[in-house]
Amino acid sequence: MERLSSAIMATFLRNRRAARSPILLYRYGLGWLLGSRLMLLEHTGRRSGLPRQVCIEVAERPARDVLVAASGFGRSAQWYRNLEVDPRCRVSSGTIRRRPATARLLSTADSEAALARYKTLHPTSWRLLRQVLVDDFGQDADSIPMVEFHLH
Helix, strand or coil, X not given: CHHHHHHHHHHHHHXXXXXXXXXXXXXXXXXHHHCCCEEEEEEECCCCCXXXXXXXXXXXXXXXXXEEEECCCHHHCHHHHHHHHCCEEEEEECCEEEEEEEEEECCHHHHHHHXXXXXXXXXXXXXXXXXXHHHHCCCCHHHCCEEEEEEC
């Protein structure tokens, strides 16, 4: 069953249209239906200067106005690279809607600590994510960079 879930997750991540489908719910004000484990990140393209959107998983919420997310595709993920250039963004998650935020790219040590907490809090999600990242995308699952979002 877990392997089937991993295959579904990998297919979802490979298909751009499927992976971006939750964005439509957020656009129509229905993002709350996805719960607080997902977030819509609105950021600025580093070269184009155009607004960009991506849905990512919230790994943890260490404080009321702080969310932490993992860049499963590492430092090469476009949203991660865009935040390196301009950390100003907007975040929607659960009942939070388009809140201005500032992203802080966590150090390797802080990312490892956050990932360790994620593994403990969400063991099933971690097993599936790790399997997809390692088996299907050849990523190093133990060195996933994390980003902390401070809501204003």
